[in-house]
Amino acid sequence: MSAPAVLPLSIIARELSRLRTSNPLVHLLTNEVVQEISANVLLAAGASPAMIVAEEEASSFAAMASALLVNVGTLYPARETVMRQAVLAANAAGVPWTLDPVAAGALQYRSAFCAELLGLSPAAVRGNASEILALAGSRTSVRGVDSTAGSNDALDAARQLARDTGAIVAVTGETDYITDGEQTWATPWGHAMMTRVVGTGCALSALVAAFTAQAPKRLNAVAAACALAGICGQRAQAASKGPGSFKPAFLDALYLLTPEELLEMT
Amino acid sequence: MSAPAVLPLSIIARELSRLRTSNPLVHLLTNEVVQEISANVLLAAGASPAMIVAEEEASSFAAMASALLVNVGTLYPARETVMRQAVLAANAAGVPWTLDPVAAGALQYRSAFCAELLGLSPAAVRGNASEILALAGSRTSVRGVDSTAGSNDALDAARQLARDTGAIVAVTGETDYITDGEQTWATPWGHAMMTRVVGTGCALSALVAAFTAQAPKRLNAVAAACALAGICGQRAQAASKGPGSFKPAFLDALYLLTPEELLEMT
Amino acid sequence: MSAPAVLPLSIIARELSRLRTSNPLVHLLTNEVVQEISANVLLAAGASPAMIVAEEEASSFAAMASALLVNVGTLYPARETVMRQAVLAANAAGVPWTLDPVAAGALQYRSAFCAELLGLSPAAVRGNASEILALAGSRTSVRGVDSTAGSNDALDAARQLARDTGAIVAVTGETDYITDGEQTWATPWGHAMMTRVVGTGCALSALVAAFTAQAPKRLNAVAAACALAGICGQRAQAASKGPGSFKPAFLDALYLLTPEELLEMT
Numbered sequence: 001m002s003a004p005a006v007l008p009l010s011i012i013a014r015e016l017s018r019l020r021t022s023n024p025l026v027h028l029l030t031n032e033v034v035q036e037i038s039a040n041v042l043l044a045a046g047a048s049p050a051m052i053v054a055e056e057e058a059s060s061f062a063a064m065a066s067a068l069l070v071n072v073g074t075l076y077p078a079r080e081t082v083m084r085q086a087v088l089a090a091n092a093a094g095v096p097w098t099l100d101p102v103a104a105g106a107l108q109y110r111s112a113f114c115a116e117l118l119g120l121s122p123a124a125v126r127g128n129a130s131e132i133l134a135l136a137g138s139r140t141s142v143r144g145v146d147s148t149a150g151s152n153d154a155l156d157a158a159r160q161l162a163r164d165t166g167a168i169v170a171v172t173g174e175t176d177y178i179t180d181g182e183q184t185w186a187t188p189w190g191h192a193m194m195t196r197v198v199g200t201g202c203a204l205s206a207l208v209a210a211f212t213a214q215a216p217k218r219l220n221a222v223a224a225a226c227a228l229a230g231i232c233g234q235r236a237q238a239a240s241k242g243p244g245s246f247k248p249a250f251l252d253a254l255y256l257l258t259p260e261e262l263l264e265m266t
Numbered sequence: 267m268s269a270p271a272v273l274p275l276s277i278i279a280r281e282l283s284r285l286r287t288s289n290p291l292v293h294l295l296t297n298e299v300v301q302e303i304s305a306n307v308l309l310a311a312g313a314s315p316a317m318i319v320a321e322e323e324a325s326s327f328a329a330m331a332s333a334l335l336v337n338v339g340t341l342y343p344a345r346e347t348v349m350r351q352a353v354l355a356a357n358a359a360g361v362p363w364t365l366d367p368v369a370a371g372a373l374q375y376r377s378a379f380c381a382e383l384l385g386l387s388p389a390a391v392r393g394n395a396s397e398i399l400a401l402a403g404s405r406t407s408v409r410g411v412d413s414t415a416g417s418n419d420a421l422d423a424a425r426q427l428a429r430d431t432g433a434i435v436a437v438t439g440e441t442d443y444i445t446d447g448e449q450t451w452a453t454p455w456g457h458a459m460m461t462r463v464v465g466t467g468c469a470l471s472a473l474v475a476a477f478t479a480q481a482p483k484r485l486n487a488v489a490a491a492c493a494l495a496g497i498c499g500q501r502a503q504a505a506s507k508g509p510g511s512f513k514p515a516f517l518d519a520l521y522l523l524t525p526e527e528l529l530e531m532t
Numbered sequence: 533m534s535a536p537a538v539l540p541l542s543i544i545a546r547e548l549s550r551l552r553t554s555n556p557l558v559h560l561l562t563n564e565v566v567q568e569i570s571a572n573v574l575l576a577a578g579a580s581p582a583m584i585v586a587e588e589e590a591s592s593f594a595a596m597a598s599a600l601l602v603n604v605g606t607l608y609p610a611r612e613t614v615m616r617q618a619v620l621a622a623n624a625a626g627v628p629w630t631l632d633p634v635a636a637g638a639l640q641y642r643s644a645f646c647a648e649l650l651g652l653s654p655a656a657v658r659g660n661a662s663e664i665l666a667l668a669g670s671r672t673s674v675r676g677v678d679s680t681a682g683s684n685d686a687l688d689a690a691r692q693l694a695r696d697t698g699a700i701v702a703v704t705g706e707t708d709y710i711t712d713g714e715q716t717w718a719t720p721w722g723h724a725m726m727t728r729v730v731g732t733g734c735a736l737s738a739l740v741a742a743f744t745a746q747a748p749k750r751l752n753a754v755a756a757a758c759a760l761a762g763i764c765g766q767r768a769q770a771a772s773k774g775p776g777s778f779k780p781a782f783l784d785a786l787y788l789l790t791p792e793e794l795l796e797m798t
Contacts, residue, residue, distance in 0.1 A: 031583070032583065037568070044508065044510065051297070054340075074583055077586070196575045197575065243575060244572075248514060302565055317563070323640075517775050518772075
């Protein structure tokens with residue numbers, strides 16, 4: 001199979017334009033650590049986050065949101081129950097939902113929950129190579145996670161996971177690969193600072209969820225979210241001295257970037 | 267009824283001076299997403315936040331704090347119980363408490379809890395137009411929330427809510443209105459960036475709570491909190507490129523602003 | 533007893549070098565408010581944080597981490613259970629764990645839990661003067677906490693607490709004292725901004741935990757963590773206008789500081 005093509009800037013521009021126009025309301029069921037940065041990334045990019053966590057409210061809210069994110073980073077049973085209910089309500093209402101399987105494969109409890117969630121028709125899954133390999137393994141009974149696996153191995157696993165679940169699968173790293181199992185985009189805007197600021201990956205998953213809202217072509221929407229985070233991350237890294245100044249610069253870049261500017265990039 | 271008068275800078279200066287001298291200890295029972303920014307806003311302005319959330323501690327701490335904030339943004343039953351107990355303990359000890367009714371009117375569970383809390387003598391209520399309209403409706407059996415309502419409608423609702431509950435009611439937006447049901451102040455320092463950074467409204471409610479501590483005239487204290495957030499927000503917006511750089515600039519502005527400087531503004 | 537000696541820069545450099553090489557995985561069981569800044573401080577300095585909070589996972593994760601932090605800032609019973617289990621698992625696996633006794637002495641519930649935890653062989657304890665005095669009192673039946681106590685009193689309490697528990701005890705303030713009960717280091721890099729940004733003390737405790745991982749001499753490791761936070765805090769304060777710009781500057785300073793640079797300081 002030939003190397004995946006790089007996502008064209010024209011698609012990123014079109015998807016960003018769509019996000020800014022539609023301003024989707026995104027229900028975030030995410031982990032304790034990254035709630036603020038996730039919400040701020042959505043607000044900066046042009047979506048509206050809402051964190052509704054009670055059993056009493058989560059199902060009805062998921063059904064009226066434009067999209068839902070489930071992130072298992074600080075999973076515990078009460079939150080697990082709410083996530084399951086919200087996913088079922090989203091599915092019943094036709095609201096797309098995204099899974100961020102934080103540390104799947106490394107810990108049994110969350111791995112089992114992620115395996116269950118994969119059977120509930122996620123619109124998108126966003127993880128790093130280890131997580132995607134673990135999820136693919138959990139569906140095909142391979143032995144476990146090779147944490148030193150290269151991106152090629154993760155790409156094959158991502159394709160298989162996409163075919164098995166019907167989700168768009170994004171495996172992110174220095175180069176991100178986004179696949180529906182047949183077609184695959186590469187977004188090559190990785191940068192080192194992303195690993196020095198907590199929540200950048202989780203916030204990207206929130207952005208992926210936002211882009212899935214009423215997307216005409218979901219593969220392009222998810223790939224655009226990854227590309228946008230990468231491009232703005234590179235800009236922020238160039239404009240900052242370290243991880244502290246990176247975060248405000250990243251949010252500013254997300255806010256300032258326009259579709260027109262993307263079309264003029266070379 | 268004539269248009270509300272703009273809060274004089276001399277009152278803002280006096281109230282800020284009082285806050286800096288008294289350094290009130292504010293018990294924050296707020297939502298999961300905004301705890302850090304709420305605490306940092308209080309520290310920057312000159313108050314001391316404390317987040318004490320266990321049933322085992324919240325009542326006794328509320329009784330010894332200078333003020334209490336209850337924010338229902340990520341309400342769930344265990345936290346609801348703690349909030350109720352803290353409010354009752356605050357009332358018994360004569361500690362003023364402030365309600366931030368996040369998304370009241372949009373979701374039944376929190377709306378019912380907010381309606382209950384309104385019967386427990388809040389010192390202040392801070393919300394946006396939709397929330398204040400919903401709260402006023404919940405007291406008077408009107409049909410629901412008009413989310414497209416103008417500020418005039420919300421102002422009438424705020425006045426009624428203040429008269430019904432005895433609370434100072436602040437309805438915030440481009441112009442904030444702060445009323446005790448008879449007298450009303452306007453604070454016209456709104457700015458667009460406030461809606462692009464998560465927790466700015468919630469942190470303002472924390473600041474409102476801080477200013478209610480031992481306030482000689484509670485209406486002036488609440489209005490000064492709103493004015494301070496607005497003035498510092500405008501300064502931060504002028505000094506920043508986007509929502510990322512806005513937040514540190516906003517905290518710096520709160521820290522740097524002096525009563526003397528307010529008196530020299532025109 | 534003569535005044536404690538200032539920790540030599542050569543020791544700080546050596547300990548920082550060790551941290552950067554080993555990149556320890558630190559299990560943070562910390563409070564709701566400071567999770568993001570704690571994680572970001574570790575990432576900036578050169579360690580890897582992980583927040584695993586479920587009963588189903590915390591014990592097994594604590595056993596495979598390089599170090600564990602327990603911070604009781606927003607303690608409640610479910611989290612208390614997880615903390616106890618994680619500490620026992622860490623002890624069984626030989627993983628060092630650090631206690632941050634936030635507000636111990638001021639509130640009964642957490643004070644009792646901290647007293648219990650002190651019997652479970654912490655590797656390090658990091659607190660302010662009031663907290664260390666309270667902990668020492670809880671072990672020796674002295675009357676209570678004198679919140680106006682000077683650092684000399686806290687230093688004696690710290691020494692006693694270290695001898696009683698076997699932990700390295702760090703009492704932090706304008707000057708930090710770090711003691712094993714016999715030998716004591718002073719780190720005199722305090723700065724005012726630390727008290728205006730929420731979580732700086734809690735994040736220092738996370739850093740202390742990171743430095744305890746496989747430390748050849750634990751006293752030096754804990755002292756180096758305190759020194760590093762102080763030195764970078766002073767740099768950040770010099771580079772910032774207020775508490776808002778302090779935080780990114782602090783994280784940048786932690787990221788940029790090198791062992792070589794420390795050796796050239798005078």
